[in-house]
Amino acid sequence: MAFGLMTSPLHAAEIQVAVAANFSAPAQKIAEGFTAATGHTVLFSAASTGKLYAQIKNGAPFAVLLSADEETPAKLEQEGLGVSGSRFVYATGRLILWSKRAGWVDDQGEVLAKGTFAHLAIADPKLAPYGAAAIEVLEKRGLLERLRPRFVQGENIAQVHPFVASGNAEIGFLALSQVMRDGVIAKGSGWLVPAALHRPIRQEAILLTKGRENPAASAWLTHLRSEAAQTVLRSFGYE
Amino acid sequence: MNDRIHIACRLIRRDFSLEVDLTWPDRGVMALFGPSGSGKSTLLRILAGLERPPAGVVRMRKEVWQDEARGIFCPPHRRPIGYVFQDAALFSHLNVQENLIYGLKRVPEALRRVPLDRAIELLGIGGLLERRVVTLSGGERQRVAIARALAVSPELLLMDEPLAALDAARKREILPFLERLHRELVMPVVYVSHSPDEVARLADHLVVLEAGRVVAEGPLQTTLARLDTPVRLGEESGVVLETVIGARDAAWHLCRADFPGGSLWIRDHGVQIGTPARVRILARDVSLALDPQTRTSIQNALSGVVSGLAGDRHPANSLVRVMVGDTPFVARITRRSAAYLELTPGKPVWLQVKSVALIE
């Protein structure tokens, strides 16, 4: 860590980036291009946004946070742990209702109303933006109270995936990024929930005060906005 | 065979083998004597069914407890035995009273022949009943263990070196109880020991084991007087006599121990007249003469007939067996003396007994 501070801007530096678990895979991929272009290396710490927040508040040496929501970066900025004005939306998540079995989920999401399932897996709406979005969708469809008893909740969206992938929950609301590889939904059946049915799931990045003096950190944030980075994250199901 | 106990077994282990075929009377104490590692305890465990040799026969009177050839094996808890372990093996989670009734309450009422009170009284443990096992002394534990074994009214009492773990004082504390047991309960006992004193005191029938083989076996008196394979209890050859105290000479602090065929004067230990007493006479304390000696310090002189001669451990010595009536004595003399006296079987001799030990 100290290494990054001691090297001159002309030389390759190393930065520590805290990344929300759901964005870990695309972030790695984007970092490959970043390192090739600048020579800087990125070390990722992936965890849930809540955990990362707690770590940052307690002195974790991260230069940048790639959050899974908008609230946490705003909060950090307010508390003086993030650099004012450095926040921006780096990705927008898409919600998908997915089943591991082909033909189970129709492309209109009618399966929700039919109720031919025992368990509907969602992320904890209190903790995860994808969970909150799923609740909104169900509310709009007027199914929330009917389906609530069938909820099985993961503490975060990453936790929900194995519930559905193992078939223990027949269907579940997941992040598109979890089932999309190289631009296609790899298997099973899914309904890509129209973005209009819920508030956008915006993921914000912020430069943290610990990274203020580190040119590699700003370089990373710039790279995140580049067309190359956007292409990568689109292939992972983000917009 | 209805008054006999029989065991025949072969057991081969990596560092130990046991091969015996024994039959002995179903009364009195059979002592299994031998050095440690000779297989005494294993034999006892086979009798109890705690050990199951692949080739074995155990028969108690008419009852077959084990006969592997016929596929018979009676597990230990179905054998009418009592077992006293070397370390007492009392149940630490029960008090003395509860230990005593553990076995008793598992015996059908009709088969209870030894009342618990009697066992408690015999072993003198009436004052210990409420005590926790961990608070007992070694001697007390062993007495409780014996009473516990008696309380199941066994048809055969098996005792595995019950005194081995105790010091001399504790042994003296328990031996009288064992003798009483012996006298007052008609119950065959197999008593494992490596202590010459205990065997001389308690045994009626002696089996000597060495390295898993029986080297001598028979009634105590005649077995100890054997010359072909001299049996020693401890370092010295000698015989044990069953006597009755017949008279007392208070002025000289002596008493007379009578046996069939003669009597011996021994130091008076205050034993009641009429009570049985065992005495032990070592071969080295017996000398022989062809004529009765008059002017000698030795008071115990007996007339007998030579019945056998044999070499002893040292080539200078020989052992001579002399019968006094039906009672055998053994004398150790030099081979030169034997030649000088021209001792041969059938020759009448006088025995002079220098020392007699009352076994107590």
Place this chain on the structure above:
Amino acid sequence: MLDFSDWAALWLTAKLATVTTLVLLVLGTPLAWWLARTRSFWKGPVSALVAMPLILPPTVLGFYLLLFMGPEGWLGRLTHALGWGHLPFTFAGLVVASVIYSLPFVVQPIQNAFEAIGSGPLEAAATLRASPLDAFFTVAIPQAKPGFITAAVLGFAHTIGEFGVVLMIGGNIPNATQVVSVRIYAHVEALEYTQAHGLAGGLVLFSFLVLLVMHWAQKRRDGA
């Protein structure tokens, strides 16, 4: 400080730990007995299996349980065929998982206690007319009592602390699978530190008391 859901989670956790401990004592006792007495070749492999939860990350255990107990796992097919449905997201599923997760904490103290008894008292019981089963209940179990107490306390406490496994197979369903540890996690994630402290501090205190009681129990036993 604690809301209704927190109390419900506490109650559920206590229930889970109690049921798990009882099941473990019933299943673990014969297993511990066998392990303590056998000379079979299988002792090694079985001991290793029993000890596995000690070193496996709970999430690994939970992940495999999720797969095994699910519709495509052999256990899931079995429970489904028996008409019990699938176990993940149910209280019964948590019990099954907790039993596996806490198995070594119950089996090993009992096994050690049985081993410490040795064959002496059991042989003595046999010569006092007690059948092997009789001796097991009247000698082995009473003499292994300290081992059973340790086992029950450890099994109970360890189940209370279970988290990774529950996360994997629980589904966070109130009154069925939402236990305290998961609740604490959610409070921390939601930055509700006051409630998190209420529950977490309670668990810290509980663990301390459990270990203290065990220490005292041990001391009393050794001193006796």
